[in-house]
Amino acid sequence: MERFASAVTIADIAEKLGVSKSTVSRAINCKGRIGAETRRRIIEMAESCNYIPNPMAKGLVLRRTFNIGVVIPRDADKGDIPFFQNCLVGISESVYKLDYDVVLVVQAGNDIIPLRRLVKNRKVDGVILTRLEENDESVKFLKKEGIPFLVFGTSNDEELYQIDSDQVSGCFEMTRFMISKGCSRVAVLGGNINYRVxxxxxxxFEDACxxxxxxxxxxxVYWGMDDQRILDETLPKIMKxxxxxxxxxxxxxxxYVLKWLKQNEYEIPADIQVISxxxxxxxxxxxxxxxxxxxNVSSFAGEAGKILTGLIEGKEVPKKTSVGYELKIRESFR
Structure with a gap:
C-alpha cells in the first residue's frame, strides 16, 4: 500500500480513502459507531503510512493534558532521596506505558503554591501526593478543585484514594521479633510527628510492646531525629x-544513627542493636x-500510577490499596 513521504494527518487518510475526517478520527480512537470494514481499512491505512496521532490535538479532543503531577516534599534532601527517587521511577514507568508523562512538584510543608499553580493552569489531569500530613492542605485544595488524586499513606478519610503498605502490622511484627530476642529496654527515634506514617x-510498635x-x-520516643544536629545532641543522653x-x-x-555510633566507637550488635x-x-x-x-517502592509506586490513570479515565479503581512488606533480618541484631 502507498506510503506518505511526510508527516501524515487525519485529513490525508480521509482524502485517500474517500471518507470524512470525523470517520477516521472515530476509527483511530475507537470512538462512536462505525462499520467493521471501514474501521479495518482506516486502521490498515494508518499503519501503512506510519500515522502518529498529534498528542496536543488528542488532548484538546479529550480535554486532557496526559500529564500526572507527582508532589514530593522539599525536605526529601535530608536523606529520603532514595525513597522518592524510587517513587518517581515506579510512577513514571507505569504511566509512560499508558501515554502519560510525569510533572514533578517540590513542595515545602503546607506551602501549596506550586501545586496550586499547576492545577489552576490545567497542566495536569491528576495528582499523586507522596507524603500525607495531618490536616493536609494539599488534600483540602485538591478536593475543592475536584481533580482526581491519590495519596501515599493511610487516612480515615473515606473519600480519599489511598495506597500504602500496612505500616501498623509491619512494625508490630518487627517489634515482636525484637522482643522475642530479649529486648525490652529500647529507644525509639522518630522524625516529624505530623507525618501520618x-x-x-x-x-x-506500641501495640507489640x-x-x-x-x-x-x-x-x-524521641521526635525530630531526622535532623542530624538534634540527633547528635540527643544520642549521648539516650546511650547513658x-x-x-x-x-x-x-x-x-x-x-544518621549508624554514622554517630561509628564516630563514637560503638560496635553493632555487640554494644547496641539497631533496627529500622x-x-x-x-x-x-x-x-x-x-x-x-x-x-518494594518501585512496584508500590507503579501501582499508584496505574490506579490514578484509571481514575482519570473514569474506570473503576479501588479506594484503598495495600501492598505487602518483608522483614529483612540481618546482622545488626543478634
Whole structure:
C-alpha cells in the first residue's frame, strides 16, 4: 500500500480513502459507531503510512493534558532521596506505558503554591501526593478543585484514594521479633510527628510492646531525629540509659544513627542493636547490614500510577490499596 513521504494527518487518510475526517478520527480512537470494514481499512491505512496521532490535538479532543503531577516534599534532601527517587521511577514507568508523562512538584510543608499553580493552569489531569500530613492542605485544595488524586499513606478519610503498605502490622511484627530476642529496654527515634506514617509506625510498635507485656515507660520516643544536629545532641543522653536497641522509624534516621555510633566507637550488635522501620540499599550494604522492614517502592509506586490513570479515565479503581512488606533480618541484631 502507498506510503506518505511526510508527516501524515487525519485529513490525508480521509482524502485517500474517500471518507470524512470525523470517520477516521472515530476509527483511530475507537470512538462512536462505525462499520467493521471501514474501521479495518482506516486502521490498515494508518499503519501503512506510519500515522502518529498529534498528542496536543488528542488532548484538546479529550480535554486532557496526559500529564500526572507527582508532589514530593522539599525536605526529601535530608536523606529520603532514595525513597522518592524510587517513587518517581515506579510512577513514571507505569504511566509512560499508558501515554502519560510525569510533572514533578517540590513542595515545602503546607506551602501549596506550586501545586496550586499547576492545577489552576490545567497542566495536569491528576495528582499523586507522596507524603500525607495531618490536616493536609494539599488534600483540602485538591478536593475543592475536584481533580482526581491519590495519596501515599493511610487516612480515615473515606473519600480519599489511598495506597500504602500496612505500616501498623509491619512494625508490630518487627517489634515482636525484637522482643522475642530479649529486648525490652529500647529507644525509639522518630522524625516529624505530623507525618501520618510515623503515627502508624509508632502504633505498631506500641501495640507489640503492650501485647508482649512490655512497659512503654522503658521505651521512650524521641521526635525530630531526622535532623542530624538534634540527633547528635540527643544520642549521648539516650546511650547513658544503656538501651538494648535503637529503633529507627525510617532509613534516613537510621543512616544518621549508624554514622554517630561509628564516630563514637560503638560496635553493632555487640554494644547496641539497631533496627529500622524502613529499608534501603545503604542499610543493606552497611557493615553490619541492618535489620529492617522492606517494601518494594518501585512496584508500590507503579501501582499508584496505574490506579490514578484509571481514575482519570473514569474506570473503576479501588479506594484503598495495600501492598505487602518483608522483614529483612540481618546482622545488626543478634
Amino acid at each position: 510515623n503515627g502508624f509506625r509508632l502504633k505498631g 503492650i501485647s508482649s507485656g512490655i512497659s512503654l515507660d522503658g521505651c521512650p 540509659d544503656n538501651p538494648q536497641c535503637l529503633v529507627c522509624m525510617d532509613d534516613a534516621i537510621c543512616v 522501620f524502613y529499608d534501603n540499599q545503604v542499610l543493606e550494604n552497611n557493615t553490619p547490614p541492618v535489620t529492617s522492614l522492606s517494601v
